[in-house]
Amino acid sequence: MLRPDRRSQSSLVEAHRWVSRLTTVSLEMALPAFLGHWLDGKWGTSPWLTALGAVLGFAVGMTHLLRMAKDAELKQRKKIDQPSKNAEKLHDDIE
Template identity: 35%
Template sequence: MSIELALCIGAGYWVDTKWGTSPWYLLTGCLFGFLILTWQLFRLVQSMSKPDESAPKPKTPEQKKNQNETHEK
């Protein structure tokens, strides 16, 4: 994640030195890199908060009752 931020800042710095527009492209690179970092962090948190599909799902009270009835027979 930090690579994208560093690349955006570096690109902004490089453009500023090339065109003599300091600090505008550096600030734009910082902003763009921060937005990319925030988006990636958001996606990471979303993927970590999804329920595990391989984990057994909790049984509803109706399922437990049905299971008990089948074992009693």
């Protein structure tokens, strides 16, 4: 199946994608701490599981955030390199 060109999509679609990604990262960071807090109350281990959940959630969220930033940078570099390749092809077609 062919994917449509991203330039033809509206900015609203792109904004929705970023909101979805950031919501996912936020939940990845918050849910382990809340789960640890709940387990601390249930098992009486306060504050250890809350702290462990917070550290784990922070590590997972930051890893995901850094991966998203790296992917965005690679896409940006491809976008910058693409016009130069098209210009070379157009120049070769003219000759």
